[in-house]
Amino acid sequence: MKIITIVFLNAVLKLTGRDTIKEVTFIQHELGGEYQDDKQSRLDILVKTQKGDFINVEIQLSNQHDMTKRTLYYWAKMYESQLVRGMGYSELRPTITINICNFTMFKNNKNYHSTYHLYEDRTLSRLMPEEDVLEIHFIEMNKFITLWHEEKLDALENILIRWLLLLGMVDGRKKKVYADIYRELEELAMKDENLRAAFDTWEEISQSPETILAYQSRLKYILDEEARYIDGINKGREQGKTEGIKEGLEQGRKQEQIELVKKLLQRHEPIEEIMGLLGLSREKIERIKSLNLHEE
Numbered sequence: 001m002k003i004i005t006i007v008f009l010n011a012v013l014k015l016t017g018r019d020t021i022k023e024v025t026f027i028q029h030e031l032g033g034e035y036q037d038d039k040q041s042r043l044d045i046l047v048k049t050q051k052g053d054f055i056n057v058e059i060q061l062s063n064q065h066d067m068t069k070r071t072l073y074y075w076a077k078m079y080e081s082q083l084v085r086g087m088g089y090s091e092l093r094p095t096i097t098i099n100i101c102n103f104t105m106f107k108n109n110k111n112y113h114s115t116y117h118l119y120e121d122r123t124l125s126r127l128m129p130e131e132d133v134l135e136i137h138f139i140e141m142n143k144f145i146t147l148w149h150e151e152k153l154d155a156l157e158n159i160l161i162r163w164l165l166l167l168g169m170v171d172g173r174k175k176k177v178y179a180d181i182y183r184e185l186e187e188l189a190m191k192d193e194n195l196r197a198a199f200d201t202w203e204e205i206s207q208s209p210e211t212i213l214a215y216q217s218r219l220k221y222i223l224d225e226e227a228r229y230i231d232g233i234n235k236g237r238e239q240g241k242t243e244g245i246k247e248g249l250e251q252g253r254k255q256e257q258i259e260l261v262k263k264l265l266q267r268h269e270p271i272e273e274i275m276g277l278l279g280l281s282r283e284k285i286e287r288i289k290s291l292n293l294h295e296e
Helices: 002-016 067-081 141-149 159-168 179-189 193-205 209-239 242-266 271-278 282-295
Strands: 024-026 045-049 054-060 095-101 113-116 134-140
Touching: 002 024, 002 045, 002 095, 002 113, 002 134, 002 159, 002 193, 054 067, 067 095, 067 134, 134 141, 141 159, 159 179, 159 193, 179 193, 242 271, 242 282, 271 282
Parallel strands: 054 095, 095 134
Antiparallel strands: 024 045, 045 054, 113 134
8 A cells, every 4th residue: 555655646746847756654634534524624644754745635526515625724733733842943854745636626727737846926936945845736526537538648658647547447436447447558668567566456346245235335425515505505596596505504504513413422522623623613613512412
């Protein structure tokens, strides 16, 4: 798993000319349950490189229309978490987020891989050219798959294309494996031993009941969230008011927040921790706790 992760990260970061990653340490950092009722408010993969850089890879299947702010929030949390007592700001290391999205992020950009840094508006010079502390990647899988089917991508010449084909081979919503991509990967894997290892691992875990359960549960949650979001919009349209749309969406968010508080309380998380994580007052959390006890 470690070698596969290192190869994939180097393939992504090659675009921005970062030094080759030789070693990573996986960091456990997530919020929420594992399967049922998992709110997916978590970092899919978080690693620390041999140089101390932090890299977060998040796979996002559903467009909740908050990806940009979500990404900046996670980046800020990772960057801030490095600072400990007695440490100077100069010691803060670059923090990188890689977002793999199964939807369109940027309609006016035909590229499937976009990167962002801190620039000066007029000269376009980087704020910290010697060491970019902020780097954000967006990989739009729908654009990637379209370009591949149009034969505009060369998997032999670009290692990242090979790895994205592995990610794009399965369409969870349609419950299908793209046979043409599968055949291409089989051929490519004969020439790329790291891809071969990843391909073999994918075939192994796809046969595991536990992995299938985890994947299906996560997909079910995402599809349910999309349905709830659309229902909120439809409700507003039926009422013929823009206000109705806002009300429906807001009600959905409040209910999600209540359910998340209940889940954290069931896990005996301290109220102070919940206050910090969700930005809620003690009174509101206590009120939800009281209601939860009555329901039980």
